[in-house]
Amino acid sequence: MNWLLVWPILIPVLTAALCLLAWNAPGLQRTLSFLGTFVLLIGDLYLFAGVWEGGVQSVQMGEWPAPYGITIVADTLSATLVVLTALIGLGVAVFALGDIGVERETTGFHPLFHALLTGVGGAFMTGDIFNLYVWFEVMVIASFGLMALGCERAQIDGGVKYVILNLIATTVLLVAIGLLYGVTGTLNMADLAQVVPQHAEQGRLIVIAALFLLAFGMKAAVFPLYFWLPASYHTPPAAVSAIFAALLTKVGVYAMIRTFTLIFTVGQAYTYSAILAVGVLTMLIGVLGAIAQNDVRRVLSFNLVSGIGFILIGLGLGTVLGLAGAIYYTVHHIVVMSGLFLVAGVAQRVAHAQGLDALGGLYRSQPLVAVLFFIVAMSLAGVPPLSGFWPKVILVQASLEAEAYIVAAAALVTGLLTLYSMSKIWSLAFWRAKPEVAPQAAPGILDPGPLGAGRKAVLLTPVALLAVLTLAIGLFAQPLLSISERAAVALMAPDAYITTVLDEEG
Amino acid sequence: MENVLAIVVGILVACATFLILSRDLIRILLGIAILSNAANLLIFTAGRVTRDAPPLVPGDLEVPAGAYANPLPQALILTAIVIGFGLLAFALVLSYRAYVAMRTVDVDAMREAEPPYPDQSPPTGEDGRQTPLRRRGAAGTPTREAAQ
Structure with a gap:
């Protein structure tokens, strides 16, 4: 069992828990937050190196064999994205040291930040479609907290729209997963990739695929479902909106790429x-x-x-x-x-x-x-x-x-x-x-003192x-181009993904 | 039985859609609560409604004796109920804070984050504070102050 595969989930959870314990010590929380993202980045780089050398890796949670237990899988795409998650996490954690005031730090900024990274990492790594929903919810509830933290008027207003539309999106995702389970009887993504193309009722599966497209589209902020994004992303502090902009919509896009290349090839x-x-x-x-x-x-x-x-x-x-x-x-x-x-x-x-x-x-x-x-x-x-x-x-x-x-x-x-x-x-x-208008107090930013x-x-x-x-x-575009090409080839022909997941117990 | 439940799910989704389309924040939240219950009922129905024995393995056997009910939908619904409850509680608190901050639950009148004039900064008064945005109290749903 390869423990490195749970690294992108385990490290942020631990960091979030430790930050919760240090609730009243913002200085300690800052150190923990920085160390947490740093350790996360190192482990994710090792994970990426392992996937780059040895191909797709998977691990079954609780040692339940593949189509029944929850699977964690890393292929080139997910490994690349978790490395980027850790990299941006580290950058934003450093930025937050200067951007997030003590008021927000003592009301839970750091635990929520790492809970968000947990949800993002879990969504990138999971090989189970219901588990994907759960990681989406972890990510979303943490982002709700970060969005509302500080309780400025603009934040509350943006937060209301953000929360409501994301709640609807996750419910649609849940409905789509329930219907997919009802039609196919499985939730493991590799197993679904085998079951769905051979299923007798292709019409129903296309309807379900459209529901997934709707749910992930709301998450990814595509036209015409994007209205929550420009209504809310400019209201929280810069560190929060940067991590949202970098990662949250990308998780929706990743889920769309994954499901529509692996499962819904019909x-x-x-x-x-x-x-x-x-x-x-x-x-x-x-x-x-x-x-x-x-x-x-x-x-x-x-x-x-x-x-x-x-x-x-x-x-x-x-x-x-x-x-x-x-x-x-x-x-x-x-x-x-x-x-x-x-x-x-x-x-x-x-x-x-x-x-x-x-x-x-x-x-x-x-x-x-x-x-x-x-x-x-x-x-x-x-x-x-x-x-x-x-x-x-x-x-x-x-x-x-x-x-x-x-x-x-x-x-x-x-x-x-x-x-x-x-x-x-x-x-x-x-x-x-500089124009000749009176300088305004920026309403969206709790100013924690002079710069x-x-x-x-x-x-x-x-x-x-x-x-x-x-x-x-x-x-130096070539290294990243090779990574993208290899990830794309693996997505178009997901045999290695499927066999690695389903034969893992053997 | 599945057909009846499917119709119930359809009615619930229709009610939820009607409520979510409202401008009143409380109605929207009620709609979301109904929608998440409809989703739970849908998973329950999709897992097939059967009258089999509970999925328990007797002590001396490796697999259950005879046919047994599918435990997975219940596990999924339990997860979804817990998550849905937490999110709804958060949304209720957020709506209360929104009411406290903006003195309205009409989402059309909540224009703090999206000013009605997106191409310029909000106007500021003589004291440097932003002037409050125009409320729709007169034309639309009356605000609390207007009612008193």
Whole structure:
């Protein structure tokens, strides 16, 4: 039994528990939080190395043989994503040292943060569809807590919409799982992959697949189910919205990629064309919404929605190249979105303003913040040689090969509009002189005191590391491309996944 | 029996949808409570309603003697009930806080996070505080202050 497989779940749970014990000692909680994410990253890197060398690994919880017990599986895609979870977790944990005030730390920020990482890690690693629902709920309840923590008016308002729509989404997921169990009689994903294609009632299974698409689509914030995201993501502190933006929607996307390549290979012509249409609309509507907004982090929220569309078209094309592009884009998007939300939080804090109409002059007053923002923003826009360029090239090439010319055109238009929306933030918030409006107290940020040099260094170090990371995966694209290709090939032909899970007891 | 239960689930989902489409936060929460109960009943029905013996293994046997009822749906529902209860409790507290903070349960009037003018900052008064957003008390559901 390979204990490294439960590492992405076990370490955050332990950290959360220890942070709970240190409830009244924020200093101790900070140390634990940092150490927890650091240890998590090291273990996840070992896990990834093991999967890269030895292929798919699985372990049965409680030693119950495969289709009956709960399975934990790691293939290239899940191993890559847990490494990224730990990496962003570490970055945000460092950022939170300077961003989250003592009020929030003594009301449970650190335990909730690590509970969130537990849910995300569990959702990436599980091989059981009901267990996936449970991890979704762990993740969602932790995110509810983080969203409402601090109880500012905007947070409560955003939280209400976030909570209600996510509750509906998880209930739809539960209904879909119940129906799938009623039709097939199994919940193990590898077992489902064998049962579903040979099942007699394909019509019912396609209806169930559509329900899964609806549930995961709400989680992933795709058009037309994304409205909870720009209503809420800009209200909590920057650290919280960065971890949300990096990971939560990606779990929905991951679940969609996993179920629609492994289980619902029936009726692919129908489901994949639906995913493709949804993807195109998501990226266009998302970026158009971004252009109209004023609050910097709302602009970024809409760009986040737009990026989900890019990942979906990679899945919807149904080719190895498309999936490789989608996985590459997911990795890029996790790094860049967290970096953008963090640097936007710093910019809003130093300028004491949230809206683009009140910001300005940051290039002159905060050159380092401006340079970091420029790197991650241009990376999101897909300017070569940064990390956003390569997955867009791959996705456009994949859609041209699949003769989906509308998709390719939509991707290019979205890229252009993303560049426009990023340069709008750049020119308004950073480049122009500070406008002559009265500075407002930023209502979404509980200000834990003035921003000294030490605190600013704590805030900017993770942003700088993320910016270096996006430069690195842009300049040296080949390693990540090999990882994405191998993950995509394994997703398109999941025989190794199925045999590893089902033969594990033998 | 499955058919009757399926119809009950359908009615529950219809009621829940009607309630969730309301603008009143309390009605929405009631709708979500009904929806999660409908989901639980659906899993119960999907696991087949049978009148077999409980799935207990007698002490001297390896497998149960004779036909036995499927225990898995109950286990799933138990998990879902616990999770659903916790989430609903949280949502109720959050709604109460929303009422305390914004003095309304009309979700259309809750515009703190999404101002009605998304392309500019909210206006500020002379004291530097944001002016309260226009409420829909007159046109829509009356707020508590309007009723008093």
